[in-house]
Amino acid sequence: MSLEVRGPEDLDRALMTIASERPDALWVHLTANPFRPRLVEFAAKNRLPTVAQASSWPQAGALMSFGPDLADLYGRSATYVAKILGGVKAADLPVEQPTKFELVINLKTAKALGLTMPPSLLQRADQVIK
Numbered sequence: 001m002s003l004e005v006r007g008p009e010d011l012d013r014a015l016m017t018i019a020s021e022r023p024d025a026l027w028v029h030l031t032a033n034p035f036r037p038r039l040v041e042f043a044a045k046n047r048l049p050t051v052a053q054a055s056s057w058p059q060a061g062a063l064m065s066f067g068p069d070l071a072d073l074y075g076r077s078a079t080y081v082a083k084i085l086g087g088v089k090a091a092d093l094p095v096e097q098p099t100k101f102e103l104v105i106n107l108k109t110a111k112a113l114g115l116t117m118p119p120s121l122l123q124r125a126d127q128v129i130k
Helices: 008-021 031-043 056-060 070-085 107-113 119-126
Strands: 051-052 063-068 100-105 127-129
Touching: 008 031, 031 051, 031 056, 051 056, 056 063, 056 119, 056 127, 063 070, 100 107, 100 119, 107 127
Parallel strands: 051 063, 100 127
Antiparallel strands: 063 100
């Protein structure tokens, strides 16, 4: 099921739908960041494993995240700014894709949900929140 949320009213409807449908898990898009506190609280209350794209989500209580390393992307964007300020036309710069990804797992949340994370997954994680 996919639900689009553009504002607080949409979020209320989406949360009611999720609560009534009882999915096995919740995946949130990076654009849901403004709603992170409310979604993490909702997921905890409804014992709903939540996966996101940014490490800020498991740091806030979601189960895990896997996505581009945003700090790396921000750092790489500085080279673009320097080139543009040096006179290179932005249109002449190549489009880059993320090359560094990070996996963050929140073991406190896993325990609260009654989930056991496989050791092989924990070994691959860039960060494990205990």
